Amino acid sequence: MKKKTPGTNQSFPEPENILKHLTVQKFLRQFDSFLKKHVENFYHPGFKGQKLLWEAMRYSLFSGGKYFRPILVFATAQLVSIKSRLILPWAAAIEMIHTASLIHDDLPCMDNSLYRRGKTTCHRKFGEDIALLAGDCLWIEAFRLLSLDKRKDNTKIWPPILCQAAGFNGLMGGQALDLKIPRRPNESYYKKMHSLKTGALIVACMEGVVALKKTHTQRIQKIRKAAPLIGQAFQLADDLQDAGEKEMANFVNTLGRKKALKHLQKLSNNALELIDFDTKKSNFLKELIIFNQNRIST
Numbered sequence: 001m002k003k004k005t006p007g008t009n010q011s012f013p014e015p016e017n018i019l020k021h022l023t024v025q026k027f028l029r030q031f032d033s034f035l036k037k038h039v040e041n042f043y044h045p046g047f048k049g050q051k052l053l054w055e056a057m058r059y060s061l062f063s064g065g066k067y068f069r070p071i072l073v074f075a076t077a078q079l080v081s082i083k084s085r086l087i088l089p090w091a092a093a094i095e096m097i098h099t100a101s102l103i104h105d106d107l108p109c110m111d112n113s114l115y116r117r118g119k120t121t122c123h124r125k126f127g128e129d130i131a132l133l134a135g136d137c138l139w140i141e142a143f144r145l146l147s148l149d150k151r152k153d154n155t156k157i158w159p160p161i162l163c164q165a166a167g168f169n170g171l172m173g174g175q176a177l178d179l180k181i182p183r184r185p186n187e188s189y190y191k192k193m194h195s196l197k198t199g200a201l202i203v204a205c206m207e208g209v210v211a212l213k214k215t216h217t218q219r220i221q222k223i224r225k226a227a228p229l230i231g232q233a234f235q236l237a238d239d240l241q242d243a244g245e246k247e248m249a250n251f252v253n254t255l256g257r258k259k260a261l262k263h264l265q266k267l268s269n270n271a272l273e274l275i276d277f278d279t280k281k282s283n284f285l286k287e288l289i290i291f292n293q294n295r296i297s298t
């Protein structure tokens with residue numbers, strides 16, 4: 001079924017249910033068992049502390065996240081014709097870093113959240129000490145996983161991309177900006193914070209795939225340009241969803257829902273235009289961008 005995307009003259013596949021595609025279902029099955037197998041390997045029976053740590057990591061990793069980032073890795077791999085099994089370690093490492101950041105974000109010294117993904121947060125279930133370690137351990141194990149990849153080139157290509165996305169100029173720097181947010185942040189403050197806190201890891205999802213091609217074709221350049229737009233659009237959609245539910249300082253509450261919606265539409269359309277190659281391979285990434293835009297009811 002085709003649908004006209006609001007604000008464009010282009011027609012893209014209807015993203016009613018992103019998971020309906022058999023190829024995505026197959027990828028998610030592969031991804032889930034790959035991630036589970038990797039995590040099972042840590043298990044060390046007999047000692048309570050390590051057992052709890054392992055349970056806390058599993059509890060948070062497999063707690064019903066959308067897997068937007070692994071799906072984005074897969075969609076990018078489709079676009080540049082890389083087999084999905086080759087990018088499983090990358091998708092898994094990204095999801096581990098993402099989950100680590102959520103565990104830490106929920107801690108009493110940060111957001112002090114009670115629930116995550118509709119379940120009790122990791123620190124309330126396992127204690128703050130074990131939750132802190134579970135977050136730490138997940139991000140260290142993400143890098144170990146990448147270092148185990150059989151293709152030696154990948155073990156050199158991936159870690160710097162992930163360091164950039166998770167560190168000072170990524171998740172952690174963005175979280176610091178969020179913790180010390182001024183009383184009246186302006187638009188550029190939000191843009192900077194979003195691009196680090198959320199955008200950096202989303203950009204990394206795509207960069208870790210296109211970097212394997214080792215080429216700089218016009219197409220690859222366009223995908224690289226689209227990546228930060230998708231990252232910003234994802235955070236904006238998240239803020240738009242939160243704005244109705246929570247009394248909090250965010251882009252939407254500060255600048256107004258109308259402006260935020262317009263901005264989301266512009267970012268999504270620009271990203272769609274950049275990847276509008278005349279090939280079936282780009283359809284899935286397009287659907288993912290529209291899926292994100294449609295998370296919001298206007």
Ligand code: GRG
Binds near residue numbers: 064166
């Ligand atoms: C330990 C790597 C590490 C980082 C510590 C705490 C921190 C620094 C960063 C937090 C960054 C953060 C919470 C960003 C928010 C990103 C975001 C929009 C999360 C929601 O993502 P979804 O909707 O969640 O994909 P699900 O639950 O579906 O996975």
